[in-house]
Amino acid sequence: MLIDTHAHLDYPDFADDLDKVVERAAAAGVTRIITIGTGIESSERAIALAEKYSNVFAVVGVHPTNVQNEIEDFLPALRALAEHSKVAAIGETGLDYHYLPSRELESSPAIAALQAGVAQDAEAAVLDGAYKSAQADAFRVQLDLAVALGLNVVIHQRDAWDDTLAILEPYTGRVRGVFHCFGNRPDQAMDAIALGHLVSFTGIVTFKNAGLVRETAVTVPEDGYMVETDCPYLAPVPHRGERCEPAFTRLVAEQIARDRGSSLEAVARQTTATAEQFFRLS
Numbered sequence: 001m002l003i004d005t006h007a008h009l010d011y012p013d014f015a016d017d018l019d020k021v022v023e024r025a026a027a028a029g030v031t032r033i034i035t036i037g038t039g040i041e042s043s044e045r046a047i048a049l050a051e052k053y054s055n056v057f058a059v060v061g062v063h064p065t066n067v068q069n070e071i072e073d074f075l076p077a078l079r080a081l082a083e084h085s086k087v088a089a090i091g092e093t094g095l096d097y098h099y100l101p102s103r104e105l106e107s108s109p110a111i112a113a114l115q116a117g118v119a120q121d122a123e124a125a126v127l128d129g130a131y132k133s134a135q136a137d138a139f140r141v142q143l144d145l146a147v148a149l150g151l152n153v154v155i156h157q158r159d160a161w162d163d164t165l166a167i168l169e170p171y172t173g174r175v176r177g178v179f180h181c182f183g184n185r186p187d188q189a190m191d192a193i194a195l196g197h198l199v200s201f202t203g204i205v206t207f208k209n210a211g212l213v214r215e216t217a218v219t220v221p222e223d224g225y226m227v228e229t230d231c232p233y234l235a236p237v238p239h240r241g242e243r244c245e246p247a248f249t250r251l252v253a254e255q256i257a258r259d260r261g262s263s264l265e266a267v268a269r270q271t272t273a274t275a276e277q278f279f280r281l282s
């Protein structure tokens with residue numbers, strides 16, 4: 001009935017009880033799970049899980065915050081993984097400017113003291129520039145791979161909205177993306193959807209301070225969004241703070257159904273059809 005379109009089942013959080021986690025998901029009506037790689041090794045583990053569980057599918061890619069820890073030319077390895085029959089998309093890839101290197105520079109008093117004033121500002125600009133351009137290069141490489149293989153992309157975007165859209169722009173019509181864990185404004189969601197992309201919502205829609213995200217989830221057209229957990233993170237209410245798991249996709253869908261004045265069944269039917277098409281399932 002429901003599809004959890006963004007889970008990290010390969011994380012150590014699930015090492016001890018994954019069989020039970022997958023069973024609980026099915027019991028809650030979450031009959032398929034997309035597990036997302038965040039680097040080459042993580043993507044290999046995602047594929048191994050997709051081979052083990054018939055209702056699990058893999059997305060393979062290098063997360064923007066992992067780009068600088070990854071083997072320099074990861075493309076050959078990623079391409080080989082992406083050809084697996086249970087790979088449903090490329091990702092997660094994108095841009096994340098939340099923790100720029102200059103922030104660590106500022107928060108390190110020893111370094112700050114050594115590099116006073118202008119020298120430090122210049123150093124910060126160089127470091128941040130290199131960090132951003134490494135992410136942009138890795139993002140483009142993965143978009144090109146998606147185009148070559150006829151797959152879509154799972155996009156991670158944090159504090160980098162304009163740059164993300166600018167990089168995507170030349171790919172319009174050739175590849176679609178889903179802006180996962182969407183937390184931006186309704187008009188930004190509508191801009192992304194107008195370009196052929198999707199957004200997807202996590203358990204954040206159940207949080208007390210989630211007014212903006214809930215407004216966005218009500219605004220988007222019924223075929224413009226999907227649901228996800230991003231587990232093990234972002235467990236919805238009433239599990240907030242606990243380990244999240246795919247079964248909780250149901251709580252996300254229930255909240256959105258209430259807010260949209262719809263039913264769980266209708267939201268499940270529509271988001272599942274959207275996910276089946278986007279990830280080329282079935």
Ligand SMILES: [Zn+2]
Binds near residue numbers: 092230
């Ligand atoms: Zn993720």
